[in-house]
Amino acid sequence: VALTDWPGIAEQRRxxxxxxxxxxxxxxxxxxxxxxxxxxxxxxxxxxxxxxGVASDxxxxxxVVAYAAGxxxxxxxxxxxxxxxxxxPDDPDxxxxxxxxxxxxxxxxHMFWEAARTVSNLLPGRPLPSPDVPTPPRSSLxxxxxxxxxxxRLPSVPDxxxxxVRVRAIGAD
Numbered sequence: 001v002a003l004t005d006w007p008g009i010a011e012q013r014r015x016x017x018x019x020x021x022x023x024x025x026x027x028x029x030x031x032x033x034x035x036x037x038x039x040x041x042x043x044x045x046x047x048x049x050x051x052x053g054v055a056s057d058x059x060x061x062x063x064v065v066a067y068a069a070g071x072x073x074x075x076x077x078x079x080x081x082x083x084x085x086x087x088x089p090d091d092p093d094x095x096x097x098x099x100x101x102x103x104x105x106x107x108x109x110h111m112f113w114e115a116a117r118t119v120s121n122l123l124p125g126r127p128l129p130s131p132d133v134p135t136p137p138r139s140s141l142x143x144x145x146x147x148x149x150x151x152x153r154l155p156s157v158p159d160x161x162x163x164x165v166r167v168r169a170i171g172a173d
Contacts, residue, residue, distance in 0.1 A: 035153035042140040049122035055099040066158035084172035
């Protein structure tokens with residue numbers, strides 16, 4: 001999308017939204033016995049890993065908010081509009097999807113030509129149907145909130161849970 005004043009920006013934004021809307025499908029389940037929320041994301045529309053493009057620049061994350069009696073009882077991935085999840089690193093349960101680049105000493109770098117190693121946690125690509133591959137690779141991932149290995153649980157069973165998948169083309173960092 002044009003980043004400066006340009007004719008047709010509204011049409012560009014609509015076209016991009018229509019193209020990206022079916023890329024990822026989400027679902028969430030509440031495990032009342034374990035007091036956890038399970039978020040499931042499926043790469044339903046992209047043939048490649050998601051988010052695509054220069055995945056070391058992309059920031060995609062899941063925002064989940066649970067309510068009890070109208071009040072927020074749990075949240076993860078809540079970032080101010082226009083913000084980026086790196087700016088608020090105090091969220092231990094954040095599900096952030098991106099490629100991370102590291103130099104020879106293990107320090108994080110931002111320019112691909114400085115990278116000696118990449119760690120990826122993107123949503124896997126959706127494989128094309130093939131008679132040669134009876135069991136295609138997964139194109140879905142799940143995330144438990146709070147994570148089971150954290151030892152934490154939701155304080156009670158929520159009345160309502162909301163979820164959004166958020167994306168920024170370039171991280172604030």
